Amino acid sequence: MNDGGSVVHPAVEPLSYLIGRWRGEGEGGFPTISSFAYGEELNFTHPGNKKPVIGYSQKTWKLSSGEPMHAESGYWRLKPDGTIEVVIAQSTGLVEVQKGTYDAEKKVVKLQSEFVGNASKVKEITRVFTLVNDELSYVVEMATNLTNLQPHLKASLKKV
Numbered sequence: 001m002n003d004g005g006s007v008v009h010p011a012v013e014p015l016s017y018l019i020g021r022w023r024g025e026g027e028g029g030f031p032t033i034s035s036f037a038y039g040e041e042l043n044f045t046h047p048g049n050k051k052p053v054i055g056y057s058q059k060t061w062k063l064s065s066g067e068p069m070h071a072e073s074g075y076w077r078l079k080p081d082g083t084i085e086v087v088i089a090q091s092t093g094l095v096e097v098q099k100g101t102y103d104a105e106k107k108v109v110k111l112q113s114e115f116v117g118n119a120s121k122v123k124e125i126t127r128v129f130t131l132v133n134d135e136l137s138y139v140v141e142m143a144t145n146l147t148n149l150q151p152h153l154k155a156s157l158k159k160v
């Protein structure tokens with residue numbers, strides 16, 4: 001980290017590998033629905049070294065037709081105690097507050113919902129992001145009023 005030229009807040013440094021645009025493909029499913037395939041773009045931004053925050057936006061589309069599917073955006077906030085807090089607003093109207101931890105060496109981020117709001121069915125959401133060999137993959141699990149915590153999404157993306 002240098003002073004004048006630095007663009008990354010020190011608290012963001014351990015997760016600076018995320019910053020940039022990622023594209024890839026994923027698969028979704030759940031016991032109560034048919035499985036599906038999707039394309040996805042993730043964008044992690046860091047507007048400067050003054051705030052320990054990474055902006056996050058996601059959009060997905062049907063692989064077959066390119067038709068837009070789910071989208072969401074929010075903020076990843078690095079806390080002084082080394083934990084992470086993520087707020088996300090989804091295109092479905094659902095909002096989530098995630099709390100979690102990261103391992104800078106293993107490049108793993110684990111998030112667990114503390115709050116899920118404006119959701120008709122969803123009770124709990126977990127998200128785990130892992131970087132291995134330049135490939136960012138994640139698994140999203142959810143619990144609904146009828147189904148306990150199970151995978152809903154998994155995807156793998158490369159930086160573009």
Ligand code: HEM
Binds near residue numbers: 033038144
């Ligand atoms: C279905 C939640 C992300 C595509 C569902 C259902 C819920 C849900 C509650 C209905 C399950 C049931 O009826 O038992 C969520 C949550 C997400 C998320 C909480 C993020 C944390 C996504 C994404 C996509 C997606 C990223 C697309 C890439 C679908 C599809 C269905 C579905 C296609 C089945 C059809 C439908 O009910 O509309 N999701 N979802 N979901 N989700 Fe998601």
